[in-house]
Amino acid sequence: MTTRTTVIFCSWEFLPVPHYLSFQTGYDCKDAVKRIFSGIQPTGIPHLGNYLGAIESWVRLQDEHDSVMYSIVDLHSITVPQDPAILRQSILDMTAALLACGINPEKSILFQQSQAKTAKEKQNGTAGLLTYPVLQAADILLYKSTHVPVGEDQVQHMELVQDLAQSFNKKYGEFFPVPKSILTSMKKVKSLRDPSAKMSKSDPDKLATVRITDSPEEIVQKFRKAMTDFTSEVTYEPASRGGVSNLVAIHAAVTGLPVEEVVRRSAGMDTARYKLLVADAVIEKFAPIKSEIEKLKMNKDHLEKVLQVGSAKAKELAYPVCQEVMKLVGFL
Numbered sequence: 001m002t003t004r005t006t007v008i009f010c011s012w013e014f015l016p017v018p019h020y021l022s023f024q025t026g027y028d029c030k031d032a033v034k035r036i037f038s039g040i041q042p043t044g045i046p047h048l049g050n051y052l053g054a055i056e057s058w059v060r061l062q063d064e065h066d067s068v069m070y071s072i073v074d075l076h077s078i079t080v081p082q083d084p085a086i087l088r089q090s091i092l093d094m095t096a097a098l099l100a101c102g103i104n105p106e107k108s109i110l111f112q113q114s115q116a117k118t119a120k121e122k123q124n125g126t127a128g129l130l131t132y133p134v135l136q137a138a139d140i141l142l143y144k145s146t147h148v149p150v151g152e153d154q155v156q157h158m159e160l161v162q163d164l165a166q167s168f169n170k171k172y173g174e175f176f177p178v179p180k181s182i183l184t185s186m187k188k189v190k191s192l193r194d195p196s197a198k199m200s201k202s203d204p205d206k207l208a209t210v211r212i213t214d215s216p217e218e219i220v221q222k223f224r225k226a227m228t229d230f231t232s233e234v235t236y237e238p239a240s241r242g243g244v245s246n247l248v249a250i251h252a253a254v255t256g257l258p259v260e261e262v263v264r265r266s267a268g269m270d271t272a273r274y275k276l277l278v279a280d281a282v283i284e285k286f287a288p289i290k291s292e293i294e295k296l297k298m299n300k301d302h303l304e305k306v307l308q309v310g311s312a313k314a315k316e317l318a319y320p321v322c323q324e325v326m327k328l329v330g331f332l
């Protein structure tokens with residue numbers, strides 16, 4: 001499967017955003033955005049990649065569209081072993097983190113995947129259901145989602161979702177919208193230790209990944225140790241200078257400035273000094289989110305309530321789609 005990604009400059013018509021958004025091929029500016037859906041695994045605190053590649057655009061999209069859903073995908077997280085007590089806590093921690101980042105349950109449905117997935121007919125997760133990309137397709141199609149804001153690492157999964165929707169439609173008639181990915185200009189935030197790899201929660205090198213709740217000292221240390229090259233000048237050349245270009249891209253994204261402006265302002269600065277400047281900008285960006293997470297985590301009842309209400313709303317939306325699918329397939 002190949003992916004062609006087109007940057008749509010006229011997307012501002014309905015998505016007035018600081019970063020250019022890009023949509024996978026087939027996107028037409030006149031398309032109505034009907035339902036936005038995305039998900040995140042509740043495994044650990046979100047990092048800069050999750051934030052800039054996904055969560056920040058989720059916050060914006062909930063202000064711009066009527067039907068927006070975000071799922072804490074606990075079923076996906078058990079594809080690797082999880083301690084039940086830690087998983088339960090991680091689900092609440094992720095809820096606190098998403099709320100602190102600006103996800104507003106009045107504007108979007110924030111819910112827990114396992115509590116909304118099976119609607120009325122409880123089937124206890126079969127191997128098929130838990131096969132990762134198929135489960136992801138079920139997440140998206142269950143709500144007839146049209147647009148899915150994700151980072152680049154999800155594009156391949158999205159292609160499978162598109163294929164499944166198309167083959168269902170071919171067999172049973174036009175039913176599922178073929179969902180399109182929405183990618184931000186920060187679709188692949190790189191590891192601070194290896195700019196050829198993406199920043200990832202599971203990176204064994206603790207210096208590679210900056211989490212939203214890292215202390216200012218940790219953030220400074222991680223940026224100070226970020227891998228760059230032997231040229232001390234700050235430039236944006238992603239193909240030949242991956243390390244420093246990743247820093248420039250992060251700097252631009254957290255300050256909201258264009259890349260060219262960030263580079264212009266750093267003229268005459270060497271990369272060692274520049275790393276500290278980027279660290280400061282990230283600390284500043286995350287400080288209010290970090291303190292909001294701490295506040296929210298003290299109110300477990302509130303977090304549980306948000307998920308209960310969200311999961312009930314998601315179930316309601318899923319039920320008629322499930323019924324229709326069963327009719328089309330011939331089960332009902």
Ligand SMILES: Nc1ncnc2c1ncn2[C@@H]1O[C@H](COP(=O)(O)OC(=O)[C@@H](N)Cc2c[nH]c3ccccc23)[C@@H](O)[C@H]1O
Nearest residue numbers: 038039040041049050053054136150151187188189198199
């Ligand atoms: N370094 C990075 N740079 C830019 N973006 C990044 C980076 N790392 C992560 N992301 C994005 O963060 C979101 C959540 O990541 P997860 O790994 O939990 O994301 C995952 O594991 C999904 N399979 C969860 C899922 C389950 N069902 C879904 C349905 C729709 C969309 C997503 C889902 C994702 O958008 C991911 O692309």
